Structures are given as C-alpha cells and as structure tokens.
Amino acid sequence: MFKLLKEKLSKTVSKISETIKKDVETSPEETKEKEDIKKGGIGTAGSDVLKKVKEKVTHKKLSEDKFDKLFQELEITLLENNVAFEVIEKIKDDLKQEILNQPLKRSQISKQIKETLENSIKDLFQEPENLIEKIKHKTEPFVIVFFGVNGVGKTSTIAKFVKLLQKNNLTSILAAADTFRAASQEQIEEWANKLEVPLVKGQYGSDPASVCFDAIQKAKSKNTNVVLIDTAGRMHSNTDLMDELRKIIKVSQPDEKIFVGESITGNDCIDQARLFNEAVDFNSMILTKTDIDEKGGAAISVSYITQKPIIYLTSGQLLDDIVKFDKEKITKTLFG
Known part of the structure; x- marks a missing residue:
C-alpha cells in the first residue's frame, strides 16, 4: 500500500523544500x-x-502567496492519489499553521515539512476500540452486521474475521442474510464448512431479517460468542435494499455495524462510506484489497470523512490476511 503516494510525496516535499531555500526573498x-x-x-x-x-x-519566512503557489503541487499529488478534498484542505491548514510566517531554518525545512505532514495525516484517523476485547466482555452473543456495495470482498472478509475469532478462542455463527444474490448462500456456506462454523440461512427471496433473528436465537441457545451477519451487496442509491438493511439492523440490534469498502476504488470507496454512514450510522470500517492499492487515498481519507475508525485491513486470499489497523504503521510506511 502507498507505493505511488510515498514516492510522489517524497519527490514533492523535496522539490518544495528546495524551492523555499532558493526562492523565498x-x-x-x-x-x-x-x-x-x-x-x-x-x-x-x-x-x-x-x-x-x-x-x-x-x-x-514564507509568505502566504508563496505558500499557496507551493502547496498547489502538493495538492495535485494528493488528488492524483485519491485523497479527498476535505482532507487536502485539512493538511493545508496544518501546514499553514506550522510553517507560514514562521522562521524556517534552511537546513531543517525538508524535515519540518515532512514532520508536519506526518502529524497531520496521523491526526486524520479515529482511534478504534479493541473489537476482540469488546466481544470478550459481553456475556450474550455479540452481533455484527457487515455491509457494503457489491464485489468488495465482504463475504471473504467475514471468513477472515471468523478465523481471527477462532485464534482468540471465540466461537461464532454465520447468518446468510443475502437472500437476494444468486449463489451468495452457497459462497458463505463453503466458508462455513471450511471453518467448521454453523450457518443459518433461508430461502432465496425470503426475508433476510428473519434469518438474522433465527441466527441470534440459535447463538443464544448454544452460548455462541459472536453472530456474523452477511448482507447483500447494495448501492446506497437502491432505496429498497437500503430499507432492507435498516430492517436487518432494527431486528438484529447489532453491537457493531461494519462498513466493508474496497481500498483500491479510491474516491468511490470514500463516497460510499460517507453515504452508508449517513444512512445507517455505522461504527467502524474494514478496508479490503489493500495489498494492491498503490495510492492509498481511501485509507488516508475515509476515517476523517466519516469520523469513524478503520479497524482492520485485509489483503490476499488467505484466511490469515487480516491485520489490525495501526496508524503508526501507516505513517511510517508513508514517511519512513
């Protein structure tokens, strides 16, 4: 992740620093x-x-006019790498506060700009709660609803999360609440068999909320720790499917509502997260396919835009390809 953005940021910061050294009157x-x-x-x-x-x-000392001219190049770099406009404005304000009309030591200009950028980006991320610990502290089944648009890798993400739960000695049950898409139940059933966890499903075209209710009741009867609800992929503009999602949430009363977004889609992922958050006020996010996201703008922007934390990143095809989001590692990757 961030390969292109890291390279371009480094070059842009160096160019800006050299320009300041040479051109500031x-x-x-x-x-x-x-x-x-x-x-x-x-x-x-x-x-x-x-x-x-x-x-x-x-x-x-750098004047405001000179700052604005120099920032244009950095702005282009950020826009080309799918960083949201609101985030760019925030970074600009942070840089202004730190370097505008302030004494800049020539030998430290590059370091000062880089440190300000790093701190500004680090400040974009909401601090996530430890979801595993939250689950462990609940006596009744912990209910999680996963949702997002089609094709983001939601079902395979749920499978990876099941594996993570198993590593932490937590039991789970799956609810196949996608009764809309052909072959969706077979897909999650394949994962359930592989992971050896129970699955509750209904007929295609049946009410997905009733599937969720049945799964929760079964979890209670079996003293299962977690219920993971797999919903149909849907666009935020599909009124019927969004109403269906609201009904699933109303019936299941989840402890955690997780938006699953595809990191490589950049600004589309950011817009989807924003609109889903407005519709159902989710708690947290998981970003998928981060291993092939060379830009990383979605990962940088989406938490700031929604004011919700990213809790996990997934990559690859293996069940173990899920890692806890760590903003320190993210910034070190970008600036290390």
Missing part, C-alpha cells in the same frame, strides 16, 4: 545586516550580535 532587515557584516559595521555588541545576525541569515 530575504527580509530587508536581513539584507541590511548582511551588508553591515561585509562593511564591518557590527559595532561593540560582539558575539551576541553575530549570533543574532547568523540566526536571521540562516532562517527564512
């Missing part, structure tokens, strides 16, 4: 004091004055 006071040095007109203040003059000569 020296202040009139700095020019006068440089001339005084040449003329020997320092006076009797000795080393203190020399120190003051040296500080002015080795530092620069």
